[in-house]
Amino acid sequence: MKKKIAIISNVSWNLYNFRLSLMVAMRDEGYEVIAIAPYDRYSQKIIDAGFEFHDIAMNAQGTNFIEDMKTTYNFYKLFKKISPDIICQYTIKPNIYGSLVASFLNIKIINNIAGLGTLFIKETFVTKIAKKLYQISQNKADKVFFQNREDFKFFTSQGIVNADKCDVLPGSGVDTKRFAPKVKSLSDTIRFLFIARMIWEKGVAEYVEAAKIIKKKYSNVEFCMLGFLEVENPGAVTKNEMNEWVNEGSINYLGVSDRVCEVIHTADCVVLPSYYREGTPKTLLESGSSGKPLITTDNVGCRDVVNHGVNGYLCEPRSSKDLADKIEMFLNLSDDEKSVMGDESRKKMKNEFDEKLVIEKYLGALTEIKEKETTPKSKAVYSYVNYFR
Numbered sequence: 001m002k003k004k005i006a007i008i009s010n011v012s013w014n015l016y017n018f019r020l021s022l023m024v025a026m027r028d029e030g031y032e033v034i035a036i037a038p039y040d041r042y043s044q045k046i047i048d049a050g051f052e053f054h055d056i057a058m059n060a061q062g063t064n065f066i067e068d069m070k071t072t073y074n075f076y077k078l079f080k081k082i083s084p085d086i087i088c089q090y091t092i093k094p095n096i097y098g099s100l101v102a103s104f105l106n107i108k109i110i111n112n113i114a115g116l117g118t119l120f121i122k123e124t125f126v127t128k129i130a131k132k133l134y135q136i137s138q139n140k141a142d143k144v145f146f147q148n149r150e151d152f153k154f155f156t157s158q159g160i161v162n163a164d165k166c167d168v169l170p171g172s173g174v175d176t177k178r179f180a181p182k183v184k185s186l187s188d189t190i191r192f193l194f195i196a197r198m199i200w201e202k203g204v205a206e207y208v209e210a211a212k213i214i215k216k217k218y219s220n221v222e223f224c225m226l227g228f229l230e231v232e233n234p235g236a237v238t239k240n241e242m243n244e245w246v247n248e249g250s251i252n253y254l255g256v257s258d259r260v261c262e263v264i265h266t267a268d269c270v271v272l273p274s275y276y277r278e279g280t281p282k283t284l285l286e287s288g289s290s291g292k293p294l295i296t297t298d299n300v301g302c303r304d305v306v307n308h309g310v311n312g313y314l315c316e317p318r319s320s321k322d323l324a325d326k327i328e329m330f331l332n333l334s335d336d337e338k339s340v341m342g343d344e345s346r347k348k349m350k351n352e353f354d355e356k357l358v359i360e361k362y363l364g365a366l367t368e369i370k371e372k373e374t375t376p377k378s379k380a381v382y383s384y385v386n387y388f389r
Contacts (some may be wrong), residue, residue: 103140115279147279171280175354181291193267203273209320288345
């Protein structure tokens with residue numbers, strides 16, 4: 001009988017865009033794979049890819065205790081209904097509440113801490129509660145993956161989770177075949193591209209201000225932005241704010257796209273001045289794999305993707321002036337130097353961030369769980385006793 005794995009996130013968009021290759025690999029290994037997330041337009045795409053899908057009500061950004069208790073109960077009902085053997089979870093609410101329920105139901109747990117987001121930018125009362133909930137829930141997990149070493153150190157050094165059950169992934173990985181270099185159409189205009197959900201912590205204001213600074217000095221530049229507006233987040237950028245930047249000529253807003261790789265191919269350089277607690281930004285991995293030079297902040301998760309001066313530049317977080325300086329450094333490179341920088345990005349992504357590396361880690365974790373389940377009880381007890389000798 002096939003082992004049943006439930007893959008869980010707070011949005012279907014995340015599962016479809018970031019986890020589908022992993023789901024396919026698990027299915028190819030003989031597992032029955034089920035997707036769980038709040039229903040959105042990407043849910044049907046998951047179904048069309050041949051996976052069973054279950055909707056779950058969840059407020060991804062809310063901090064209301066009653067809502068979170070309802071989410072916990074929703075996990076309980078759903079887990080009882082589908083009886084997964086293992087759950088693989090992403091994002092804070094599944095990682096916490098899904099783990100508590102799964103532990104109660106004796107379901108094996110693999111969690112992925114894909115960055116700490118806005119919650120851990122500064123210490124607040126809510127942050128302290130989140131730390132405690134993480135501590136309770138993650139120590140019930142069989143495996144906890146982190147997407148950068150700084151988050152791993154943060155969790156383990158503060159005693160939130162035991163290091164012996166943790167491992168570090170190369171972000172979410174990138175499909176280096178899908179995101180491959182392509183010759184850009186010739187143009188006199190140098191195009192910079194920002195790809196992210198439009199929330200302030202992603203460095204939106206810094207990008208816009210840097211664009212204004214550069215446009216006063218250079219006429220052959222264009223600053224584009226691609227991503228969701230007015231998302232469910234306290235730091236969301238509004239349509240009116242974006243329209244103001246577009247109308248004054250600072251920004252070209254491209255909306256959203258399911259064909260991000262094609263938009264990346266139109267850019268000369270991809271910029272993400274984030275001061276958000278990133279895991280490892282997927283858009284930087286995809287852009288680097290596509291052979292694009294990168295400019296990002298010397299910040300958690302972001303700095304892992306760029307070797308300063310080799311495949312791009314690192315700038316100071318929350319500094320539009322330093323970001324503008326790095327953009328100007330790129331503008332002053334020769335065409336050959338820009339091309340070499342893009343080649344270095346591609347090389348780095350293939351060597352360090354290929355999604356095959358992530359898939360191998362997950363399949364390895366599943367094998368570990370399977371081996372522990374088949375270990376004779378007497379042998380397990382012997383090992384446990386020996387550990388404490």
